Amino acid sequence: MRQGCFQARVFSCPPLVLPHGNADVERGVSVNNRVVTAERNNLGEDTINGLRATKDMVKFSDPQHQKPENIPINSKSLSAVRSPYSVYQRKLEEDKKEEERERKVKEAERAEAGRRKQEMKAMKTKKNISQKKPP
Numbered sequence: 732m733r734q735g736c737f738q739a740r741v742f743s744c745p746p747l748v749l750p751h752g753n754a755d756v757e758r759g760v761s762v763n764n765r766v767v768t769a770e771r772n773n774l775g776e777d778t779i780n781g782l783r784a785t786k787d788m789v790k791f792s793d794p795q796h797q798k799p800e801n802i803p804i805n806s807k808s809l810s811a812v813r814s815p816y817s818v819y820q821r822k823l824e825e826d827k828k829e830e831e832r833e834r835k836v837k838e839a840e841r842a843e844a845g846r847r848k849q850e851m852k853a854m855k856t857k858k859n860i861s862q863k864k865p866p
Contacts, residue, residue: 762786781815 766782767774774782793801802808 762783763779766779766786789799789802790797792803793799
């Protein structure tokens, strides 16, 4: 009987000892708080992820001192830097084109509104002149 209780206890206790901490989540929040400061509060999600990835690369490339000057530079790391920059440049160009399109649309809308206003003014003037004519 005792052997059966011991086996039941051994079988049922390990699930009760599962870790239940939030240390990893809290550590991530702390890192984000150090990355996003009051001066840098408009950073996008991609920028924050890039900064965190860079920090992790420095941390894991030189775990003893965590100095960026000790990171080995090779062709793979150079291409990893160039690729996002070219994507960023394309996005800037697309944003610039989109702003230009929006500016042209607004300009056309203003021109159309001005033309309609002049038409209305001309119609009112014509109506006033026709009302002033003697019968």
